[in-house]
Amino acid sequence: MSNRKKSSLGRSIKNNIKAWALLAPSLIFMLGFTVYPIFKTFYLSLTKYKMGMKAPEFTGFDNFIKLAQTPLFWKVIGNTAFWALLTAIPSMIVGLGLAILINRKTKLLSFLRVSYFYPVVLPMIAVASIWSFIYMANNGLVDQTLIKLGLEPLLALSKKDTVLPALAGMYVWKEAGYLMVFFLSGLQAISPEVMEAAKIDGSRGLHLFRHITFPLLGPTFLFVSSVEFTNCFKLVDHVMIMTEGAPNNASTLLLYYIYQQGFTNFNYGTSSALSVIMLVTLLIVSIPRFFRQDKKVHYN
Amino acid sequence: MKREKIAHIFITAFSAIIAVVFLIPLVWMIGVAFSEPSFQMTFLPKTKFTLDNFKYVWKAVPFARYYANTLTVVLVTFVIQFFTSTLAGYALAVMDFKGKGLVFVIIFMQLIIPNDALIIPNFLTLSKLGVIDTKLAIILPFLGSALAIFLLRQHFKSVPKALFEAAMLDGANTWQVIWKVYSPCAKPAYMSFAVISVSYHWNNYLWPLIVTNAPSNRTLTVGLAIFAKSKEANMQWANVCAATFIIILPLLIAFFIMQKQFIESFVGAGVK
Numbered sequence: 001m002s003n004r005k006k007s008s009l010g011r012s013i014k015n016n017i018k019a020w021a022l023l024a025p026s027l028i029f030m031l032g033f034t035v036y037p038i039f040k041t042f043y044l045s046l047t048k049y050k051m052g053m054k055a056p057e058f059t060g061f062d063n064f065i066k067l068a069q070t071p072l073f074w075k076v077i078g079n080t081a082f083w084a085l086l087t088a089i090p091s092m093i094v095g096l097g098l099a100i101l102i103n104r105k106t107k108l109l110s111f112l113r114v115s116y117f118y119p120v121v122l123p124m125i126a127v128a129s130i131w132s133f134i135y136m137a138n139n140g141l142v143d144q145t146l147i148k149l150g151l152e153p154l155l156a157l158s159k160k161d162t163v164l165p166a167l168a169g170m171y172v173w174k175e176a177g178y179l180m181v182f183f184l185s186g187l188q189a190i191s192p193e194v195m196e197a198a199k200i201d202g203s204r205g206l207h208l209f210r211h212i213t214f215p216l217l218g219p220t221f222l223f224v225s226s227v228e229f230t231n232c233f234k235l236v237d238h239v240m241i242m243t244e245g246a247p248n249n250a251s252t253l254l255l256y257y258i259y260q261q262g263f264t265n266f267n268y269g270t271s272s273a274l275s276v277i278m279l280v281t282l283l284i285v286s287i288p289r290f291f292r293q294d295k296k297v298h299y300n
Numbered sequence: 301m302k303r304e305k306i307a308h309i310f311i312t313a314f315s316a317i318i319a320v321v322f323l324i325p326l327v328w329m330i331g332v333a334f335s336e337p338s339f340q341m342t343f344l345p346k347t348k349f350t351l352d353n354f355k356y357v358w359k360a361v362p363f364a365r366y367y368a369n370t371l372t373v374v375l376v377t378f379v380i381q382f383f384t385s386t387l388a389g390y391a392l393a394v395m396d397f398k399g400k401g402l403v404f405v406i407i408f409m410q411l412i413i414p415n416d417a418l419i420i421p422n423f424l425t426l427s428k429l430g431v432i433d434t435k436l437a438i439i440l441p442f443l444g445s446a447l448a449i450f451l452l453r454q455h456f457k458s459v460p461k462a463l464f465e466a467a468m469l470d471g472a473n474t475w476q477v478i479w480k481v482y483s484p485c486a487k488p489a490y491m492s493f494a495v496i497s498v499s500y501h502w503n504n505y506l507w508p509l510i511v512t513n514a515p516s517n518r519t520l521t522v523g524l525a526i527f528a529k530s531k532e533a534n535m536q537w538a539n540v541c542a543a544t545f546i547i548i549l550p551l552l553i554a555f556f557i558m559q560k561q562f563i564e565s566f567v568g569a570g571v572k
Contacts, residue, residue, distance in 0.1 A: 019395040026443075029440070029443040030406050041418065115322045120566060122503075125505045126521075141328065235416075237521075283413075
């Protein structure tokens with residue numbers, strides 16, 4: 001009896017060792033480049049640390065206090081919040097619209113799907129290179145078209161009021177196709193019986209959409225907004241190519257500010273304090289995703 | 301009935317117009333890339349067809365080098381991810397062990413916090429390791445992939461236990477069970493993850509920019525960005541469009557051929 005117990009204990013220890021050995025190759029990298037840097041960011045945010053210094057110097061909340069006294073910091077926070085709204089909400093509206101357009105029987109389906117989705121696949125760097133000519137002052141495609149129509153050129157990227165909306169327009173074009181697919185699976189998950197019943201009751205068109213389709217898409221909306229608010233913070237390639245924060249920091253977004261502080265000013269402490277703000281934001285906006293763990297979305 | 305038919309035609313026409321609007325930047329770019337440089341930007345090319353822009357760009361920028369670098373980064377990353385994630389996915393799907401919950405916490409941390417938010421500490425780590433300005437530095441942070449582990453675990457869980465027991469009866473060891481029984485059952489998950497991994501690393505810009513300096517280690521995206529922002533490229537949209545075309549062509553072709561696979565993979569990665 002005790003012998004058998006011993007051997008099963010031995011097997012369990014062996015089993016544990018085996019499992020951790022299989023996990024080890026992945027875990028080494030995940031600990032080294034995800035877990036450790038998260039803690040390190042929090043630690044560095046409480047220190048003074050610049051390039052050339054031997055070791056970080058603990059300074060408590062100094063970095064955060066200094067940031068709070070810097071007007072540029074508040075400008076960047078404002079820009080980033082504005083950017084989130086400018087990109088997330090229109091991307092969702094356009095994404096839902098595109099999903100409705102391809103959730104029908106049509107011979108064009110394959111063409112439509114490719115046209116709506118292909119910008120998702122392209123690198124942001126390539127997209128930004130093309131769009132910087134589209135938005136180019138006076139000579140660009142947008143301004144040339146306006147001039148030909150006898151209108152004033154827009155100079156979209158050189159004015160502080162238009163630079164973020166212009167970048168957001170490009171971003172929506174790139175992102176809407178991605179969100180479209182989530183909305184499409186949401187639409188297809190609505191049972192045909194419900195739609196039939198509503199139609200028999202005389203609900204049509206906009207009325208049907210507002211009172212039946214839209215409420216049933218609630219969980220999809222929650223999920224998609226979480227995905228989108230996460231995505232819009234973690235990309236700044238377009239800022240680096242198209243504006244570099246110009247004019248007068250009107251297009252400086254949080255991640256770009258982090259990059260500047262870290263790799264232009266070599267001020268790792270400040271940069272880490274900004275990263276902490278970004279980490280906390282990402283954590284908050286990704287919460288809704290966990291409510292959907294059990295419900296898998298499938299695209300057909 | 302007739303009203304519905306008219307509505308149907310109207311909506312189809314509308315969706316086609318929207319599709320054309322979405323295609324404008326691509327069509328314009330291709331048109332410019334293959335026409336003579338001009339100072340008047342027009343939507344459709346007015347000059348005759350030419351390959352001069354490509355000839356110029358290919359000479360001015362070491363694209364062959366950048367292509368080789370990007371391909372190296374993309375392939376090496378995927379092959380190692382394939383290996384590490386299969387082992388970890390198997391352990392999480394099939395085995396019982398102490399501390400499983402902790403592993404899931406680490407996985408969720410990586411799913412929530414992208415590498416882009418950790419550029420400072422990861423740069424400092426790689427500096428300490430002395431690998432800055434190497435292709436290894438571009439690859440290292442991505443070798444343990446939470447997403448791949450998660451996708452594979454889901455797939456491995458659905459493999460019938462009977463297959464596992466039959467292999468065990470035949471005297472197979474764990475290693476053989478993983479690679480001969482489980483791994484072949486998860487082809488869709490590998491395919492899905494391959495699309496995500498390859499397009500992510502093909503397109504990634506910020507991280508390779510931070511950890512490389514020498515042209516010999518630059519990737520395509522970094523090379524394009526440097527060219528697009530250089531003085532020679534200013535106002536030379538024909539050249540920049542040609543350079544852009546060179547970079548996006550492989551992905552675009554892959555997407556046109558396997559559009560369903562691409563869309564499914566991207567969505568699968570988003571849903572997790």
